[in-house]
Amino acid sequence: MLDSREQIVAMWARRAQQEWASIPAFVQLIQQLQTVGAPAVFSRRAGRAAEQEMQHAVLTAGMTAKVWGSGVSLAPADVNTRAPALGREGLKRLAVESWLDGCLGEGFAALSAAKEAEVTSDPHALSTLQQIARDEQSHADLAWDILAWSMAQGDDVVNAVRAVRDAVPIQERGSTIPPQWWVDAVAQSRARLNTLIDTA
Numbered sequence: 327m328l329d330s331r332e333q334i335v336a337m338w339a340r341r342a343q344q345e346w347a348s349i350p351a352f353v354q355l356i357q358q359l360q361t362v363g364a365p366a367v368f369s370r371r372a373g374r375a376a377e378q379e380m381q382h383a384v385l386t387a388g389m390t391a392k393v394w395g396s397g398v399s400l401a402p403a404d405v406n407t408r409a410p411a412l413g414r415e416g417l418k419r420l421a422v423e424s425w426l427d428g429c430l431g432e433g434f435a436a437l438s439a440a441k442e443a444e445v446t447s448d449p450h451a452l453s454t455l456q457q458i459a460r461d462e463q464s465h466a467d468l469a470w471d472i473l474a475w476s477m478a479q480g481d482d483v484v485n486a487v488r489a490v491r492d493a494v495p496i497q498e499r500g501s502t503i504p505p506q507w508w509v510d511a512v513a514q515s516r517a518r519l520n521t522l523i524d525t526a
Contacts, residue, residue, distance in 0.1 A: 338389040341458075344435075345382035351427065352376035354408065358420050361410040364475060371468045378461040385454045418486040421476035425487055425519065428469020434511045436462035441507060470518070477526045484526045491519055 355372045411419045436459050443455035477484050 338386050342383050342386035342389075345379050345386055345458075348379040349376050349383075352379065354410070355423075358410040358416060358423075359472070361412060362416040362420060364420070364472065368468065368472055368475070371464075375461075375465045375468060378465075382458050382461065385457070389451060389454055414480070414482060417476050417479050417483050421473055421483045421487050422490055424469045424473040424476065426490065429466060429473060429515050429519070430512065432462050432469055433466035433515055434508060436460075436466055437507060437511050473519075474522060477522060481526075484523060487519070488523055491516060491523070 352372050352375050356369045356376075359369045359372065410416060439455045439459035439462060443452055443459060446452050446455060473487070477487060
């Protein structure tokens with residue numbers, strides 16, 4: 327999968343930056359959940375997810391230092407979050423972004439980490455990837471729960487999700503990730519989404 331030390335370092339550094347950048351996204355999610363009156367348990371789970379993303383950033387930055395001998399610089403997290411959307415638009419935004427960023431994005435992150443763990447021979451890398459896979463899957467599960475709740479709030483929310491269901495490109499996400507992983511992840515998630523739409 328990775329042919330050189332430089333590729334391995336690039337993979338860990340990219341993952342560290344991605345994990346770090348995810349923290350403000352969960353802050354925005356909490357604000358949006360509270361604005362539309364979603365169950366409080368969703369906000370608590372999103373807060374825990376933000377903490378886990380911070381842990382992931384530290385762990386993956388540490389792997390960069392372990393492989394390369396020097397760490398990766400993590401800029402201060404962007405705290406300038408956008409304002410949450412109100413009313414019906416807020417519900418539609420919540421549903422659409424749960425599908426795109428959570429069900430697909432976090433689900434693929436979990437799949438990627440799990441598959442990378444299967445082929446690593448480094449014990450430290452293995453434990454790091456396994457933890458990331460577990461946590462990212464819990465984030466995807468949260469997204470599916472939020473999506474189901476949002477879609478239950480009305481047909482306009484269902485239609486908003488339906489409009490973006492097939493707009494997601496089937497392509498490789500990240501130079502170290504085999505394209506077929508993304509193809510399979512999108513196909514599986516779309517099948518699950520179709521079931522939600524059919525029963526909404």
